[in-house]
Amino acid sequence: MTIFSHQTSKIRQAITTSLLIAPLFTPLLGMQSAQAHEYSALIKIKKYAEVERAIGAKLATDPNYPDALLAKVDLILIEGKVTRLDEGVKFAEQCVASNPKNSECHEALGSVLGVKAEKGGMMAGMGSLGKIRDSLKKALELDPKNFSAAKSLVTFYLEVPGLMGGSNSKAKDVIAEMHKVNPTVASLLQAKFDLKDEKMEKAKSGVLAINPNGNPVIAQLQNDIAIEVAQTLVKDKKFADAEKMLREVIQRFPESSVAYLGLGRSLLEQGKAKEALPQLEKSLSIDVTGAAFYRLGKTWQTLGDKPKAISFFEKALAFTPALGTKTRADAEEQLKLLK
Numbered sequence: 001m002t003i004f005s006h007q008t009s010k011i012r013q014a015i016t017t018s019l020l021i022a023p024l025f026t027p028l029l030g031m032q033s034a035q036a037h038e039y040s041a042l043i044k045i046k047k048y049a050e051v052e053r054a055i056g057a058k059l060a061t062d063p064n065y066p067d068a069l070l071a072k073v074d075l076i077l078i079e080g081k082v083t084r085l086d087e088g089v090k091f092a093e094q095c096v097a098s099n100p101k102n103s104e105c106h107e108a109l110g111s112v113l114g115v116k117a118e119k120g121g122m123m124a125g126m127g128s129l130g131k132i133r134d135s136l137k138k139a140l141e142l143d144p145k146n147f148s149a150a151k152s153l154v155t156f157y158l159e160v161p162g163l164m165g166g167s168n169s170k171a172k173d174v175i176a177e178m179h180k181v182n183p184t185v186a187s188l189l190q191a192k193f194d195l196k197d198e199k200m201e202k203a204k205s206g207v208l209a210i211n212p213n214g215n216p217v218i219a220q221l222q223n224d225i226a227i228e229v230a231q232t233l234v235k236d237k238k239f240a241d242a243e244k245m246l247r248e249v250i251q252r253f254p255e256s257s258v259a260y261l262g263l264g265r266s267l268l269e270q271g272k273a274k275e276a277l278p279q280l281e282k283s284l285s286i287d288v289t290g291a292a293f294y295r296l297g298k299t300w301q302t303l304g305d306k307p308k309a310i311s312f313f314e315k316a317l318a319f320t321p322a323l324g325t326k327t328r329a330d331a332e333e334q335l336k337l338l339k
Contacts, residue, residue, distance in 0.1 A: 257284075
């Protein structure tokens, strides 16, 4: 259940939604729960219509069936329409109310509230922070092996200003408790903490040193945090370092579409458009995304192929869920220049 952006820990005088809430929803949106629900496999291969039919039939006979409610929330978040987020909150709240000891129900509520807060404006975001935190805490309390909830809670404490619930010491507490449950996961969360603490080399070595030992949930967690490290390097315009990091990620996770996408961008930013092209095409072959279409448009534009650039920019703009505001504006601007 998209990926956390990185900000400094100081409280801004003018607090905006993008600074407060965007860091919260991305990992919530992209990670599986500690125990995947029965519809997860179909969702992973994008059989959305089939899942919709199956959960519709199940909820018609058992309206409080937790796996069906969780799948419903997942589908709404994947669709990415702001107009459906209230519906997603209701399904998550129903899941919690009817299954109060289900960790994944509480995590789903934190997830959808995080997305709604990010999309809904400053007041909505500020008002939801406490409930997002409490939902994640409850998820972890009910299931200490819900590693995605642990990651999201650590991120909350690291990214939210102290006056609004953030706390480095509380993030450390979560990591310490996780060390009792699973030292490997605790090491990954420590790498995330080191990244936020601007200890880049320690974060890189920490996340790459982990051996998931065949555990798919831990492997996904490692992949996600390694991608966060690489994204920070991209944000800091350290594209050669990002390239090296992403090649390391791909060695470990050859089916990581996000890693290929990031590698393609890093190569393109270094003026290596021809090298970027197959990486972006590989990303698209694994997972069709608007971001991959957009980067392919930029690459073909750099290579001087206007028809292909136009085609990919148009695909990016037509894709659901929609591109981010800044990326969408750039795609529209490039189309004007190309036509």
